[in-house]
Amino acid sequence: MDKPFAITLDPGSSLANLTGSWRTLRPEYVDRLPPCNAACPAGENIQGWLFHAESGNYEKAWRSLVENNPMPAIMGRVCYHPCEGACNREQVDSAVGINSVERFLGDEANKHGWQFAPAAPPTGRRVLVVGSGPAGLSAAYHLTRMGHQAVIYEAGPLAGGMLRFGIPKYRLPREVLDAEIKRLTDFGVEIQLQTKVTNVLEAMKDGFDAVFLGVGAHIAKRAYIPAGDACKVLDAVAVLRDMEGESAPLLGRKVVVYGGGNTALDVARTAKRLGAEEAIIVYRRTREKMPAHHFEVEEALQEGISIKWLTTIKEAGMSEDGGDIMVEKMALDDKGFPQPTGEFERIEANSVVLALGQDADLSLLDNVPGLVVNKGMIEIDAGMMTGHPGVFAGGDMAGNERTVTVAVGHGKLAARAIDSWLRGETWVPPPRHELATFERMNPWYYSDAPKTMRPVLDIIRRQSTFDEVLGGLDETNALFEARRCMSCGNCFECDNCYGVCPDNAVIKLGPGKRFKFNLDYCKGCGICATECPCGAIKMVPEGN
Amino acid sequence: MLKQMEGSRAVAEAVALCRPEVICAYPISPQTHIVEALGEMVKDGSLTNSEFINVESEFAAMSVAIGASAAGARSYTATASQGLLYMVEAVYNASGLGLPIVMTVANRAIGAPINIWNDHSDALSQRDSGWLQLFAETNQEALDLHIQAFRLAEELSLPIMVCMDGFILTHAYERVDMPTQEQVDAYLPPYSPRQVLDPAEPVSIGAMVGPEAFMEVRYLAHAKQMEALTLIPAYAAEFKAVFGRDSGGLLHTYSTEDAETIIIAMGSVLGTIKDVIDEMRQGDNGGHKIGVLGITCFRPFPLAGVAAALQHCKRFVVLEKSLAIGIGGIVATNVRMAVTGMGLKGYTVIAGLGGRAITKKSLHAVFRKAEMDNIDPVTFLDLDWKVVNNQLEREKAHRKSGPVAEALLRDVGVVAARNY
């Protein structure tokens, strides 16, 4: 073409004009800590494994998950999912059902027989793990992954600790528990059952370089209640433990459970399933003050459990006919503490189960130098080590927050710290990214997609059998649920920055490689940062 | 083929023979018959491969032509007077973008006062628009010039106005020799645009050009028109070879060999002038050494040609149908530029504005006076001095003397007096 001078120009020639020189602010891609990850006591990279689940690659998702937690099928059932409480999606519609997706992945793994990736080459170091509860299993798993030989000494006849002896079947079917423990032993974790450690320093002489204590808290706390013969007074730990034995505990037609924690609910719901006509929870404070999780209270009420709030038990089986207890109504004072009112009532009861909390049995630690016990719990440092070098501890015996998830997290942290310690180093937790708060995000881009409800077992079966109450998600709704994740704080390659740049100054690097800014042309308008759905771009002053 | 037909029809048929691909039409007298005829030809299928678009204004007409031309179509439109002025912005744009649009201007006066009759003020208002401007003397030449115009325009990538006197030519029935399609096809190759909007080879046409290059762009437009000064006679010669007649070119002389006085004019009035010249040279009172220079190409202005044509005369008289208010003649000013330094006497005769008849009688009179150097440098032919002086008197007396046109019409008796 014989182009006229100046009035007709060659296409796209404006590339010669580098508009990047206009810029005073520069966009930068950042990664921020998703609130779910931040809230997870087990230190799971939730967003990370959801990432793979969203694309339907469940095995990869599971493999990502078990890098931090070897028991997703268990966790997907018993975890109280603080992740969901922290989820930013709650402010859009409702939190992502992380727990249900985790369970789905765990069940998929059991169904398909997925095994852990091979461990690191053996280091020749041996670590004793005392107790096969969640903390011990977690610690042993991580130590094994790192190439150390982990040997669990378990005092009981079966592995699992409180998972088995504290959590009813209807919440955690035993085949699920067994499957995940078996995967651990297949992986190389050695469990010696009925091996009670009475002196830890002695036990270490079996050729161990370090020890992790995860003995849990199995000793029920008692309260003095005058009791007659006609009414049995039991403790919750014993009742739940006996459920795993050959014969179920005999509780009678009318069962009263004393306490307001999750264990109280577990016992009441168990009693109902054992055939009790009435299962009544007596708790001295209000429903709002109950430490049990709201959803468990709700489920218990649905199953016909009745709860007497602001009530204490004064005596049991002391009346003439014996088959009752006397309770006193309480009232909250100005400071919110329950105070007796002098108003009494009798309630029929064949048994009273005390669910007032548990203490750890620390007798194996007598005469360990340097070790400090405070209010019934072992003091540990940031690296889970007790005052005695080489002795680490975690789980219920070392923390106020006694949940399976915390225990699993303890096990992982302890394993890392032990690994460092074995190499003569001190474990330093990796730096955390800045929190991905909701304010940094642009939620417009997420369409309304409310949480998928898990199927719930019908009420008749819940009252009469130990079938699992809460169902799992099928693949379709697990996928849907996974896809509700907003990827807070971390680029998910949604192409928004690439699309909204008026200057075509975002370069797409290809799948999984994210993007980069073309600073030759980026004018620094900041639309990309404002319109980034997940808040993974920040504007920084140019020249810094 | 010889045919007796209206000038507009002849032009329409000639344009049709040029195979225009896009024709834009908006009605304005006196060009309307041309586009009407073309519209009919497209509608009845006698003109094929052509889009006839009834636009909503002359501005749109030129704009559609711009778009069509830029997309590689041979584009044509016609206008006059107010219509030409309404499209002026687009007129300049078409030439600025170098788009070879051919447009007939059926010359007509510009208002106010509104006037539909012929003079050259419309086309001459666009003398600096960058368009080539060719003025037809006869219907035959009007027809021929359109055929040449497409070839010229497309060769130069510049738009061309073919100007023909409104009514005098457009509405006059005359015998014309209408060429055959074969002849036109032999003379006019298909349009091969210099630049075209094409997805296969994208360009941006119509960039904003700043001080760093604007002068150069303008100079190049000028240089392009200068090129036309050699191309126009060459194409006219080729035209003669194909069609067998003289038409077009830059200018034509008539009886100038020994002329001491040369009358210069454009358009149909040349016919009347030639008759007067003939009468002045022949007959009982003959013997006048007087001739005629007809300017066919006003833009580019053939400075050298005009100078050469005038080199042996003593004086020239530019008789023009236009008035540069505040100075006098428009054509005359251009002619004076051509004869700079030649020591000629020159007179401007403003004639025929708004369709005022230019009679042989008046021409005889003014030419004879001119031969004796007895006319004003700027002379207004057949001006009614009585009316003019009356109005000038009135205006001296009353500052607000009312609308001039109405007052004049009243003076000449067209409008009945009311309050006077």
Added chain:
Amino acid sequence: MSFQPVKFYQTGTFTVGNRLLPPEERSVQSSDKRFNSINSGHRACQGCGEALGARYAIDAAMEATNGQVIAANATGCLEVFSTPYPETSWQIPWIHSLFGNTAAVATGIAAALKVKGQTQTRVVAQGGDGGTTDIGFGCLSGMFERNDDVLYICYDNGGYMNTGVQRSSATPSAARTSTTPAVGSAPGNVFGQGKFLPAIALAHDIPYVATATVADLRDLEAKVRRAMEIRGARYIHILVPCPLGWGTAAHDTIRMARLAKETGTFPVFEAEYGEIKSVLAIRHPLPVEDYLKPQKRYAHLFGKQPKVDVIAHLQAQADRNIKRYGLLEQGTR
């Protein structure tokens, strides 16, 4: 064109990329092979909505026609920032003629293509609101009335921004411009004047009329794609916020467009042959203050004594849009 398989996405997100959608519904802008019809290096202000809207629209037209688009462009910001000699940002055949004749130029191009039998090549005319609703209105209406095969796209930023933010007939009521300053008893642009060109386009009964904003990319692209499926006169009116003229932060361009739509200030709909076929419903209804407050052109409404009557008047305008176009009801009519 090919699409990068996105590894991570959300259900039904409104983001540029979303692999949940079937390929034909994916956004053109998410493709690494998109045309970038208007290239980097243009001289639009930071955060220019028009530069963005133009790339969205023309890229979509290019995609719909397999790269067979010729554009005619009115004088204005888009023209000036894209084609100052010696560089052009356009990668498509493009012509700028005048301010007020773009629709007619496009008509001419379409006529040329038709007569040459190049019907696979499609014509897009584009201009700002001044070039469309004011000076170019005559030619636009003529093009509509003749039903010429042209898609005309108006990038509406509510004023003559290129010449220094003067009022156009698309400037909203009460907005401050340099010719409707925020002084006197009725500061800003007058009420009861101005014109909503999409409604006028509808009155021509042309095959397709739609409105869109730069905040709803897929909607915008779908409308361009739909428009390119149709022959005859088509009109798309795209709201493109102008940080300079509106007095908004450069990074808020898309946000402002979103607020205009969500408050009902700017109705988003599509129509065929004079009948409205569907609207893009308001997702989360918001009061007009949310839209007005971030804009300095309305700052005079929010002084120490907010002009509640004026704000109420603007709210009433938005409410009328919501009612007239049924903006709270998603879907097809």
